[in-house]
């Protein structure tokens with residue numbers, strides 16, 4: 001079972017799993033639709049489906065209309081000690097409903113994330129998982145190059161310089177990332193600000209890094225001017241990464 005997140009790494013992991021097991025196993029490819037992802041992610045999914053020569057099953061959360069902002073609004077927070085509720089509600093729960101006992105999960109972890117795979121395997125010795133990228137020593141940049149060599153245009157978020165094709169305005173990002181979102185997608189930025197205005201301090205997720213209020217949280221509206229960092233490294237957001245992390249944070 002391959003989770004395709006509209007990112008380069010999951011696309012290459014899926015392609016490799018199909019090459020190795022497609023003729024002998026029932027390889028399924030699932031994707032979660034999210035409202036806040038850039039619309040070009042859908043184009044990339046179409047191109048990837050052609051590359052795979054296999055259908056991608058798109059799942060969509062109905063309770064929150066597949067919207068991270070709706071999850072945050074209804075749950076009244078954006079990011080907590082065990083992560084962001086959006087990926088749990090909009091990705092992991094869909095996977096739980098979809099998966100069957102005995103399924104082997106294909107992780108899109110790259111070489112840079114090898115320690116996360118080790119953690120998962122250590123804590124879940126009875127759960128079969130494949131990590132085709134790590135098995136072959138492939139990193140994020142390798143995956144992007146492989147996508148381009150296949151003649152597929154990378155998702156627009158990568159072309160803008162972002163580290164992944166996550167939702168526009170992801171709470172896993174830090175100050176530099178959010179400055180970039182403020183510049184590139186002011187409406188998305190304002191939507192999260194407006195939500196924080198409504199919910200209050202419980203929804204703040206950025207922290208002062210220095211000064212007298214070091215470590216205190218502050219609202220996005222107070223984000224000081226500074227360097228925008230589109231390539232700030234963000235943790236992957238996928239069914240499997242969240243599933244994996246929740247195995248040991250639950």
Ligand code: SF4
Pocket residue numbers: 034036068084086087090166167169170171172237238
């Ligand atoms: S990419 Fe970020 S905002 Fe979107 S579901 Fe994942 S954690 Fe939430």
